[in-house]
Amino acid sequence: MKATLSSIDPSALIEGIGSNERKAIFEIETEILRVMTSKLVDRGFNWILPVMLAKSTDPLWPDSAASIEKRIELEIYGENVKTMQSMIVHKRVLVSLGPGKFFILSPNIRIENRARAKTGWHLYEFTQLEIEIAHGKMDEVFKIFEDLIETSIIAVKEKLQEELRMLGRDVSIPETPFKVHKARELEEEYGEH
Numbered sequence: 001m002k003a004t005l006s007s008i009d010p011s012a013l014i015e016g017i018g019s020n021e022r023k024a025i026f027e028i029e030t031e032i033l034r035v036m037t038s039k040l041v042d043r044g045f046n047w048i049l050p051v052m053l054a055k056s057t058d059p060l061w062p063d064s065a066a067s068i069e070k071r072i073e074l075e076i077y078g079e080n081v082k083t084m085q086s087m088i089v090h091k092r093v094l095v096s097l098g099p100g101k102f103f104i105l106s107p108n109i110r111i112e113n114r115a116r117a118k119t120g121w122h123l124y125e126f127t128q129l130e131i132e133i134a135h136g137k138m139d140e141v142f143k144i145f146e147d148l149i150e151t152s153i154i155a156v157k158e159k160l161q162e163e164l165r166m167l168g169r170d171v172s173i174p175e176t177p178f179k180v181h182k183a184r185e186l187e188e189e190y191g192e193h
Contacts, residue, residue, distance in 0.1 A: 024163035028156055035152040036129060037103070043144070045131065046102040051090050055079065058086035070111040083109040087130065095132050103131040146176045
């Protein structure tokens with residue numbers, strides 16, 4: 001699950017927001033993370049800490065649209081390492097080593113071409129919740145995420161009504177199962193963008 005809101009500096013997302021509003025945002029974010037991580041642990045998932053620097057990272061292939069403008073690399077003890085663009089390579093290795101089910105709050109740094117920065121769809125830095133299930137099926141993963149989304153929204157609505165009011169938000173609980181769309185069909189109906 002990626003949060004890709006805009007290409008601005010992430011700290012700028014809360015600039016100009018009053019301290020009470022910021023507190024409300026942080027309370028809501030904390031509740032969502034608490035619910036999601038607790039549910040996954042309760043379902044038998046191991047919580048794995050992320051890799052942040054490594055000799056290799058996902059080249060983002062075959063995403064032909066992901067034209068990386070810059071890869072952040074540095075030298076540590078005579079070895080060149082890179083910041084994570086995606087942990088997919090590391091997750092694949094880890095799943096082959098044994099944990100049957102795990103999740104990671106994975107940091108990603110993707111400095112894509114400047115044209116993409118203006119789309120409003122891309123952050124250059126974000127954290128995503130990633131889950132892996134050995135021999136899992138796509139439908140199983142979809143159901144888990146549906147449950148995580150639904151349960152976290154219910155918890156926020158029940159526990160943080162004042163925070164939602166302060167932010168002028170009225171969230172609704174989505175119906176499950178979510179309708180699944182194929183990207184190609186959506187592009188044909190609504191256009192590429």
